[in-house]
Structure formats: C-alpha cells, structure tokens
Amino acid sequence: MRKLSQAFIYLSLIMPTLSHAAGVQIGRTRIIYNAEKKEISLPLVNKDNALPWLIQSWTDTGDETTRGPFIVTPPLFRLDAQKEQSLRIAWNGSSLPEDRESLFYMNIRTIPATAKEDSDKNMLRLIYKTRLKLFWRPSGLKGTPGDTCKNLHFRQEKSDVIVINDGAFYSVFDGLQFGNTPLPKADMVAPFSRIAVPLPAKAPGTQISWRCITDYGNASEKYTSTLIQG
Incomplete structure (x- = not known):
C-alpha cells in the first residue's frame, strides 16, 4: 500500500x-x-x-x-x-x-x-x-453580473483610467484595452466602487473596450465605450 x-x-x-x-x-x-x-x-x-x-x-x-x-x-x-x-x-x-x-x-x-x-x-x-x-x-440583488459588466463607466484622470462600478456585483476583467493597447493591471472592480488603472505613456485613442469573466468562467461579449476626459 x-x-x-x-x-x-x-x-x-x-x-x-x-x-x-x-x-x-x-x-x-x-x-x-x-x-x-x-x-x-x-x-x-x-x-x-x-x-x-x-x-x-x-x-x-x-x-x-x-x-x-x-x-x-x-x-x-x-x-x-x-x-x-x-x-x-x-x-x-x-x-x-x-x-x-x-x-x-x-x-x-x-x-x-x-x-x-x-x-x-x-x-x-x-x-x-x-x-x-x-x-x-445575497438574494434579491438588482440587475445581473452581465448588466454590471456592460454598464461600467470609464473616465480619464491624468495618467489613469478610472473604472466605476455602480452595480451590486463584482466585475472581474477578462481583458481591458485602451484603443489597441492592453491594460494588463486591470483586475476587477468591486460593487459600488472604483479603481484606477494606469495608462501607458502616449497611448493613442479615446475608445475603451472590455470583457468580463462570467459565472461560468468564460469571457463575456466585448463592450466598447468612449473614454470621458476629466
């Protein structure tokens, strides 16, 4: 044995x-x-x-x-x-x-x-x-994890992207990009909170795109938004 x-x-x-x-x-x-x-x-x-x-x-x-x-x-x-x-x-x-x-x-x-x-x-x-x-x-939370991911807001402050989560669910990133530039330090954003993600120096573009990881462990559909300044 x-x-x-x-x-x-x-x-x-x-x-x-x-x-x-x-x-x-x-x-x-x-x-x-x-x-x-x-x-x-x-x-x-x-x-x-x-x-x-x-x-x-x-x-x-x-x-x-x-x-x-x-x-x-x-x-x-x-x-x-x-x-x-x-x-x-x-x-x-x-x-x-x-x-x-x-x-x-x-x-x-x-x-x-x-x-x-x-x-x-x-x-x-x-x-x-x-x-x-x-x-x-918890039971009875408003919305869904997918809605929370889709409705994330992004704003640029100096050299950071501020990611704002107004939903009741965690959003865990499968990927976050500024234009064609990946932002690898983006991990997740907690409910009703925000995080700051550093932008690469002189990265061109105004579009932000992202995917979140679903409850099943795969990637959500891709969402895009225009980065708000200030």
Whole structure:
C-alpha cells in the first residue's frame, strides 16, 4: 500500500487561475454561493492513475490569513487514484452585506503521495495550492453580473483610467484595452466602487473596450465605450 510521506522537501506553488493541480482536477474556476442555499459543493477528481493525494481546504477573506465565514468539509482528506469527492461549503451565519456581493477565496492545497518503492529516495516533491474566488451573492440583488459588466463607466484622470462600478456585483476583467493597447493591471472592480488603472505613456485613442469573466468562467461579449476626459 502506498503512503503519504513526510520525508521530502516540498516546494509550494500558488496557482490561482488553474482548474487543476497536477493529478487533482477541480470542478470549476470560481464559486458562486447564492445566499438561499444551505450549502454548495465543489467536485474534485484525482486523475492520477496510481497515487492518492492529500487534500486540505479552507477559505479566507483575501489576505490569505483571516479565515472566511464558511465551513468546508471535509477540511482534510485522502483522495484515492481515479476517485471523485466533493467539498461541501456552508456559510457559518456571520453577518454579510445584503445589498451587494462579497468576495472571499477558496484555498485547496494538494499533496501527492509517494510510491512505496520511492519512500527512501531523496526527492523533491511539490505541494500545489489553488485559490478560487468565492462570491457570496445575497438574494434579491438588482440587475445581473452581465448588466454590471456592460454598464461600467470609464473616465480619464491624468495618467489613469478610472473604472466605476455602480452595480451590486463584482466585475472581474477578462481583458481591458485602451484603443489597441492592453491594460494588463486591470483586475476587477468591486460593487459600488472604483479603481484606477494606469495608462501607458502616449497611448493613442479615446475608445475603451472590455470583457468580463462570467459565472461560468468564460469571457463575456466585448463592450466598447468612449473614454470621458476629466
């Protein structure tokens, strides 16, 4: 029988956008927790043909330290080769805003087992850590995530583009461009808030275009707008 070994030096890799970590495949790239649900599930599949993996899971508030208001079960378990198991995620009842989405992060650490015949060898093994966005979505919010993305406003102030979100949902960019120039530092904008994105020096044009990532993890349609000055 193969066993999990502690006799190795492990290297931790953070892979926030991947839907799998080596032999373990994670069922989605983002998690939407609708408030009316008692719990939601996240399927995990061990694609390894022979070895089990150890799975550890928890949520945080975004600082990678403070635990989020969710109970994840099982928090630590062994997933055998070619087997599937779902994590169950349940809100713990803590007070959260009712007029907008809240963002947390789901952490999944996967540790590969070591074959018995390799247990005495000096080997470098990898620990994979995947972080998924977890959106807490209250009931009865006005509009949709698609509407929020479509209705973003853009204004230029000096050397920045100010992105304004008047909606109740997060907008996470799949891409943002000023003319033909990508703005790679654009990540996301929270509900009822704004962010400043640096403009490249002497970038020509007045058109801004963008796509957002949908609930299903793919890109929305492309939207365009004229950048308002000042």
